[in-house]
Amino acid sequence: MSPADDTGALIGAPAATAVFTAVLTEGPVSRVRLARRLGLSSAAVTKAARPLIERGYLHELAATERTGPGAGRPASPLAVRADREFFLGVKITADELIGVVCDLRARVRATARRPLADSGVEAVLGELGRLMDTLLHELPGQRARVRRLGLSLSGDVDRTSGLVRYSPFLHWRDVPLGRLATRATGLTVTVENDVKALTAAEHWFGEGVGAESFALVTVGTGIGCGLVVNGRLVSGSYGVAGEIGHLPVDAAGPDCHCGGRGCVEAIAGTDALVAQARERTGRPDLSLDEAVALARGGREDVRAVFARAGSAIGCGIAAVANLVGPTRIVVSGEGLAAYDLFDTTIRASFERQAFGAAAQCPLSIRPLPFEEWARGAAAVSIQSLVLP
Ligand SMILES: [Zn+2]
Structure with a gap:
């Protein structure tokens, strides 16, 4: 057949x-x-x-x-048979599409990116088609083995219907992305929240294999968390679960965009890091890369910004360990490209706040390129083949 x-x-x-x-x-x-x-x-x-x-x-x-x-x-x-079928995975961000082709074992076989000048739905679908052409070009003669496409993006996503209820970075509300992308590509399309997609990839093909429960914490623009409990991804009765980015860890801390105060994300998200580093250095145009370079160069007041962020993340992770008791926790995300600046304080704060034996939960702290997010989208597509 x-x-x-x-x-x-x-x-x-x-x-x-x-x-x-x-x-x-x-x-x-x-x-x-x-x-x-x-x-x-x-x-x-x-x-x-x-x-x-x-x-x-x-x-x-x-x-x-x-x-x-x-x-x-x-x-x-x-x-x-890993080559039996190939899966496209695409992570949609506000300014770029990142795509991969994976085989059935979620090994990445090709990667490509396309900048997005316009994050409107029609423009994104147009660039998606061009990105797919580039990716499929890398797999000559295999086009018939590509039937499925996984999409992932940050925000509130209904995986079952492929509806994007709300994506703040893209300014999308109630976009039936699954249906639109199916019509545009002719493929079977899955849509999932990006952190949940990454968690699915770790659960089936990464450090979470065989673990009854584990947590994946992502550090970057936002602080996200995917939870697997009793072998199943937790979605939450209201579509929200594991939002450690909005755990309050400092009652006197900065206001958060969510309306709360002293949230982990308000201290350790990329924007928060940059804002604090600018304030300390008095340089209103300082970029994240420059802040990282200053910290690595030994500038103590900037190092303290990253140390405070690591502490906040560690507190958030300890709360997950105390509440859920996962077998292991992976801390990852593009923000951890500078993980040398976070590693020690994340671990120290985790050990301080984790209750009793919860502190034994092993932490893996590692950076993660954007292609891994796209691989997460492909992993959800693979799951849709196996779990119809
Ligand atoms: Zn918040």
């Missing part, structure tokens, strides 16, 4: 979903282990895997793995 034929849901039965998800995120893995791990019989695993093998999504590796001492015949692990 050619990929163009199978536009319907790939799988429907829960066992098939479970098998495909486990092989995709943890594979290669033998049928015996799959059966044990998923609580299925070997026959059920074989039955669930058969159509996925027939359609080219899974294949059997050579029988090399033995399942234990004294085990019988060697098992043939099941693995994903």
